[in-house]
Amino acid sequence: MSRRSGGLIGVWAEQQRVAQRQREGQHQAVLRQQRDEERVQRAYERDVARMQREQRAAYRQQRDADALRRTQELDARVAALEGLLAAGCRAPAFSVASLRRTEDVEAFAPGPLAEPVPMPDQRFYQPQGGAWTASGRAQAERDARARFERDWYAAQAAEARRVEQLAAYRREYETWAAARLAEIRSHNAGIAGTEAALRAGEAATVVEFFSAVLFASTAWPEGFPREVSAAYERGGRGLVLDWDLPGYEVVPEARGVKYLPSTDQEKEVPRPVTQRRALYRDVLAQSVLLAARELFVADRFGALEQVALNGYVDGVDPATGLPARVCLASVVVGREAFERLNLEFVGAVECLTGALDGRLSAKPDERVAVPPMVTPDQVGSDVVVQGDGEEPDLLAMDPIAFEGLVAELFRARGLQALTTRRSNDGGVDVEALDPDPISGGSILVQVKRYRNTVPPSAVRDLYGTVQGAGANKGVLVTTSKFGPGSYTFANGKPLTLISGTELVDLLHQHGLRGRLGSGSPAAPAAAAAVPAPAEADADFNLLGMDWSGAAALDVCALVCSGNRVLGDEWFVFFNNPSTPDGSVSMVAAPAGDRAAVRVGFDALPDRADRLVLVAAVDPEVNPDADLGGFTDAGIRLRDDSGVELDRLVVSDGRPGETALVLGSFRRRSGGDWDFVLGGKGYRGGLEELVGDFGIQVG
Structure with missing residues (x-):
C-alpha cells in the first residue's frame, strides 16, 4: 500500500521546481537581452564603419576639390598672362575728359525747416468742465480762449524762428554751393589748361600726363609693377620711358596641385621649365606692346609721333653679381607703324622682335640683359625727366602726378596700389591692397593737397566711404596737417591720417622725392614735432599719473580759457605731443608712473586760466574696455628734477564710461595754480569729451 507525498517536503519540492523555472526564464531573458545588445552593437559598428567610410570619402572629395580649385586658380592666372595683351586692348583708353567734373551741386535740402509750424485750430479749444452757472460757463x-491764444502765439514765435533759421541755412547753402561750383570750374579750367599744354607739347605736362596714363590704366593685372621714369623730346615729339616689368615669379612655378591620399598631403605638380620660360618671355613682350598701346591710344592731342620704351626688372645683374635694374626689352616704334598692327591677334614675341625690330632678352628668367635702344637721358639737354633735379614741390605738383606719387609710395611699402578713374570714384584717389593674410586687406586712400588744416568733416566723409565700400581701412594723405578733432574722430576707427611732414618723411624713407613749399626739403616728422622753446626762465613741473587696472589709457591735456580750449593746437595728446610754445608736452613716464605731462605753468599764455587733464580708453588696444577698473588713480606732482612734491588723488572710473576728466589746474587771481578734482565721465569716449571743450570732431 503506497502513500502520497505531502507535507512540508512536497511544498518545498514544488517551490524548488518553480524557482528553477524562474531561473531558467531569467537566464533566457538575459541571453535574449545579450543577443539584442549584440545585434544593436553590430548595427552600430556597421553604421560607424559606414559613416567613417563616408567621412573618408567626403574628406577625400574635399581635398580633391581643394586641389582642383588651386589648379583652376593656377590655370586662370596663366590664362590671364597669356591673354594680357588681348584683354588690355579691350580696356577703355585713358582720357583727359574723364577728369572733368560735372557742374552738379547738391540741391538745397532744408529738411524739417521746410515744413511750416502748424497753427492751432480754435475749434479744438472748447470750454472744459460742466459749469452750471452763467459765470462758470463764461x-x-x-480759459479756452487763453489756451488758444497762448498756443497760437507760441506757434507764431516758432514759425518766425523757423523762417529765420531757414533763411540763414539758405544763405549758408548758397555760400557753400557757390564755393563748390567755383571749385569745380577751377578744376575744369585746370584740365583745359592741361589739354592746351599737351597740344603745345610742353615737356613737363607730357611726361606727367603719360606717366599718369600708365599708372591709371586698368589693363594691368594685380601685382604688376607700375613705375616709370620718362623724358620727352619736343622737337621730334618722342617719348622715352623706362618701365618696370614683372619678375620671373609672375609665372606660376606649379602647373597644378594633386592630393595624395596615402600621405594625406597636397603635392604641387611642377610646370615644365621650358614652358615657364617661354610664357615669361611672352609676358614681357606683351607688357611692352601693351604699354606702347596705352600711350598711343591716350594721345588725342598729337603729342606723340614716336615712343621708345625700355623694360626693366629689379634683381641681380649676372655680369656683376650686384643688385641692379636689368633691361630685358627695348623698342622704338613710330605711331604710323604701330597703328598698322592688330595687337589682339599678334604673337607678342614675334611682333616685338620682328615687325617692330625691338630687342627682347633670350633668357629673361636668368636676367640676361639687352642694351636699351635709347634712354631718357640721351634725348637732349632740354628734356624734362620725371624725378630728376630738384625735389618736386608737393604743393605745386599736378594733381594727377601727386596721386600717382602717393600710389608709388604705397607700392614702395609692399602694397598693390592703383590710382582710380576720376568718374564715380566716391572721392577715392588711390585703391591699395595689403596682401598680408592677417593684417592686410582693401585700403581706400584720399589725397588732399591743402595748405590749411584739413577739417574733421573730410575725415568723417572718408570713414563713411570706407564703411559704404566695405573696405578694411581708409588713409587720408594731405600736404598740410590735421587738427585734434580729426585725430580724435579717427581714434579707434580703421583710419590713418598722414600729414604733410609725415608724407615727406615717408617719401624720403622709400627713396622717393618730395618737399613742401619753395624752401629746402621738409624735415622729417620727428624733427617737426620738436616744440618751440618756452620761456627760458620758466619753471617746469612733471605730472606723473598712475592707476590700477589693466585697460590701456590715453592721458591728454587741454589748455583752456574757462571751459573752452584755446585752439586745436592747445590740445596735447598722442598726435600733438606739445603746445606751440612748448609750455605743455607729453613726455616719457618716469619709473612708477604710467603716463606723464611736463608743464611750465608760468609759461602758459596769459589768456589760459585752466589746464585740464583727461584720460580715455584706447579703443585700438582695448575696444571693449571701460573705466570700471580705473581705481587708485593719482597725479604725482614733481619738480623738473624729479623730486616728488605732492600726490593728488583723482576720481575712480565707472562702468560703461570710456573717458574721464581727472581734474584741472586753475589759475587764481594772485597767479598761483590750484588743483580742482574732476570726475565727469563720458560714455562716448575721448570724442565726446573733447567736444565739450569746443573741439570739433567729425
Missing part, C-alpha cells in the same frame, strides 16, 4: 470760455 470763465470756462475765457
Whole structure:
C-alpha cells in the first residue's frame, strides 16, 4: 500500500521546481537581452564603419576639390598672362575728359525747416468742465480762449524762428554751393589748361600726363609693377620711358596641385621649365606692346609721333653679381607703324622682335640683359625727366602726378596700389591692397593737397566711404596737417591720417622725392614735432599719473580759457605731443608712473586760466574696455628734477564710461595754480569729451 507525498517536503519540492523555472526564464531573458545588445552593437559598428567610410570619402572629395580649385586658380592666372595683351586692348583708353567734373551741386535740402509750424485750430479749444452757472460757463470760455491764444502765439514765435533759421541755412547753402561750383570750374579750367599744354607739347605736362596714363590704366593685372621714369623730346615729339616689368615669379612655378591620399598631403605638380620660360618671355613682350598701346591710344592731342620704351626688372645683374635694374626689352616704334598692327591677334614675341625690330632678352628668367635702344637721358639737354633735379614741390605738383606719387609710395611699402578713374570714384584717389593674410586687406586712400588744416568733416566723409565700400581701412594723405578733432574722430576707427611732414618723411624713407613749399626739403616728422622753446626762465613741473587696472589709457591735456580750449593746437595728446610754445608736452613716464605731462605753468599764455587733464580708453588696444577698473588713480606732482612734491588723488572710473576728466589746474587771481578734482565721465569716449571743450570732431 503506497502513500502520497505531502507535507512540508512536497511544498518545498514544488517551490524548488518553480524557482528553477524562474531561473531558467531569467537566464533566457538575459541571453535574449545579450543577443539584442549584440545585434544593436553590430548595427552600430556597421553604421560607424559606414559613416567613417563616408567621412573618408567626403574628406577625400574635399581635398580633391581643394586641389582642383588651386589648379583652376593656377590655370586662370596663366590664362590671364597669356591673354594680357588681348584683354588690355579691350580696356577703355585713358582720357583727359574723364577728369572733368560735372557742374552738379547738391540741391538745397532744408529738411524739417521746410515744413511750416502748424497753427492751432480754435475749434479744438472748447470750454472744459460742466459749469452750471452763467459765470462758470463764461470763465470756462475765457480759459479756452487763453489756451488758444497762448498756443497760437507760441506757434507764431516758432514759425518766425523757423523762417529765420531757414533763411540763414539758405544763405549758408548758397555760400557753400557757390564755393563748390567755383571749385569745380577751377578744376575744369585746370584740365583745359592741361589739354592746351599737351597740344603745345610742353615737356613737363607730357611726361606727367603719360606717366599718369600708365599708372591709371586698368589693363594691368594685380601685382604688376607700375613705375616709370620718362623724358620727352619736343622737337621730334618722342617719348622715352623706362618701365618696370614683372619678375620671373609672375609665372606660376606649379602647373597644378594633386592630393595624395596615402600621405594625406597636397603635392604641387611642377610646370615644365621650358614652358615657364617661354610664357615669361611672352609676358614681357606683351607688357611692352601693351604699354606702347596705352600711350598711343591716350594721345588725342598729337603729342606723340614716336615712343621708345625700355623694360626693366629689379634683381641681380649676372655680369656683376650686384643688385641692379636689368633691361630685358627695348623698342622704338613710330605711331604710323604701330597703328598698322592688330595687337589682339599678334604673337607678342614675334611682333616685338620682328615687325617692330625691338630687342627682347633670350633668357629673361636668368636676367640676361639687352642694351636699351635709347634712354631718357640721351634725348637732349632740354628734356624734362620725371624725378630728376630738384625735389618736386608737393604743393605745386599736378594733381594727377601727386596721386600717382602717393600710389608709388604705397607700392614702395609692399602694397598693390592703383590710382582710380576720376568718374564715380566716391572721392577715392588711390585703391591699395595689403596682401598680408592677417593684417592686410582693401585700403581706400584720399589725397588732399591743402595748405590749411584739413577739417574733421573730410575725415568723417572718408570713414563713411570706407564703411559704404566695405573696405578694411581708409588713409587720408594731405600736404598740410590735421587738427585734434580729426585725430580724435579717427581714434579707434580703421583710419590713418598722414600729414604733410609725415608724407615727406615717408617719401624720403622709400627713396622717393618730395618737399613742401619753395624752401629746402621738409624735415622729417620727428624733427617737426620738436616744440618751440618756452620761456627760458620758466619753471617746469612733471605730472606723473598712475592707476590700477589693466585697460590701456590715453592721458591728454587741454589748455583752456574757462571751459573752452584755446585752439586745436592747445590740445596735447598722442598726435600733438606739445603746445606751440612748448609750455605743455607729453613726455616719457618716469619709473612708477604710467603716463606723464611736463608743464611750465608760468609759461602758459596769459589768456589760459585752466589746464585740464583727461584720460580715455584706447579703443585700438582695448575696444571693449571701460573705466570700471580705473581705481587708485593719482597725479604725482614733481619738480623738473624729479623730486616728488605732492600726490593728488583723482576720481575712480565707472562702468560703461570710456573717458574721464581727472581734474584741472586753475589759475587764481594772485597767479598761483590750484588743483580742482574732476570726475565727469563720458560714455562716448575721448570724442565726446573733447567736444565739450569746443573741439570739433567729425
